[in-house]
Amino acid sequence: MEIEFLGTGAGVPARNRNVTSIALKLLAERNEIWLFDCGEGTQQQILRTTIKPRKITKIFITHLHGDHIFGLPGFLTSRSNQGGDTALDLYGPVGIKKYVQTSLAVTGTRLSYRINYHEITEPGVIFSDHNMTVTEMKLDHRIDSFGYRIQEADFSGELLVDKLLAEQVPSGPIYGKLKAGADVTLADGRVLHGPDYVAPSRPGRIVAIMGDTRKTDHTLQLAQDADVLVHESTFGQHESKLARQYYHSTSTQAAQIARLANCKQLLMTHISARYLGRAAHQLQTEAREIFPNSKVVNDFDIIEIPLPNAIKE
């Protein structure tokens, strides 16, 4: 599981930061990539990575500002031109369907795959299967803006083979039954209780990716105990009035959320073109005073989210 940042700028593209797009790479987990937002030029950014458009199976849009969606029609069209033929799920605010369908209709584009539209009308779980659950809530922006919590299923505990061997339990189909939690009667009459021979399960990983927002309690809920929180940091610590006025957050506010929500890591993005080089670094310094494991990300940064301790798959 990795997060690759395709665009980390705010509002308008800059030479060193394109507008927002974030790839959650679930290649080992499900051979898929999920995209969060798709600002103009996202497909061009993808050309500079190893990402294959057809592997992108879901796109989650946080909100309908142009710097988060104007790359969508082009990406969808190119995915088709490049042989993508598997359905794609598109999640986002009400209006995203009209925008995409109008763009495709005006250009006479017929895609080689189906788009399943999921317009969000209430908070809750918008996707769940054996491997992943995605929950969304509305944040606090000028227009509807959503945050997404992506939670991996728990890893079941491994079978305690050493313990079984120490008790001279012969290997065979019995091991599978014990791992599944069943009780097993051995030939010598002993009865083994499955859960005694299985290590505790371990929680899966949690990634929280927020749309543009002021500081809000909903972010706290979505980010609770997250391995990684991706949060905007459009302003510096002394600009909280501006941040409030423009419905954005400061570096300090992002760090406060990460700390209160007990996150493991904060990745700060949506960096204004006013913060170049050392100035962007200053945002990071400000955040670290409150939450030490904070980082301002740049375009093409790849952040690995490691498996929980002691799990190797």
Add this chain to the structure above:
Amino acid sequence: MEIEFLGTGAGVPARNRNVTSIALKLLAERNEIWLFDCGEGTQQQILRTTIKPRKITKIFITHLHGDHIFGLPGFLTSRSNQGGDTALDLYGPVGIKKYVQTSLAVTGTRLSYRINYHEITEPGVIFSDHNMTVTEMKLDHRIDSFGYRIQEADFSGELLVDKLLAEQVPSGPIYGKLKAGADVTLADGRVLHGPDYVAPSRPGRIVAIMGDTRKTDHTLQLAQDADVLVHESTFGQHESKLARQYYHSTSTQAAQIARLANCKQLLMTHISARYLGRAAHQLQTEAREIFPNSKVVNDFDIIEIPLPNAIKE
């Protein structure tokens, strides 16, 4: 007068060629830049040039395929964010207005300037003033695709000062009257006929910029005697069947047009990603067999279109 190529690729962006956009720089002539097509990422390409978005006062769209228009909403929005406040004229096929207005409405964007929409419904002159005239005609593509002929007004001839001095005509307001073509009676009784003292006018420059198209007679008409013809060359000379099938042109066809229309220079663009490096050069070699002054252009190429001989303003 210069042409700067912002994107020279076909269909899908490639690492070295973005999708189509062409800037006609009329800075000396009228302190304006006119854009022809605006594929996705055009505003990012502009960041790598000296072009200021607010100087772009007119955009001409050749046709409604995504690789020619998906950069339009982002460009228009950024032009506003960057302080552009002068009206912008947008010319193109029917549908361009709906596309732009839907994109702006969905994103809740209010521009700081007015867009004047000019949807094309019949061939003819779509713009004319003291300095420039723009004529369009429909070409031969799968959907409506237009070609544009941009014709500069003629340069009036300069006053023949040496001749006046040789005839001992004293300088003064008389010179202005003669230049304007009037007859003037001198103090010594001589009558001077203005046109005898003014060099012949010289024709202004002609730039012809075509949308995607098969070879067609309308291109010939639009390109007649052009200083520069910008024409697509999506296929190589041996692929005329493919070109016909996909409503595009070959290198050879572009060169035939330039020759038949008596153009001075052919700039070949809309180059498929299949033609990289030497292969793109091969397209140029093919064209030069028919029309020697042919050139395959690359992103960020700037072509100067010099003033006609002997005119210096």
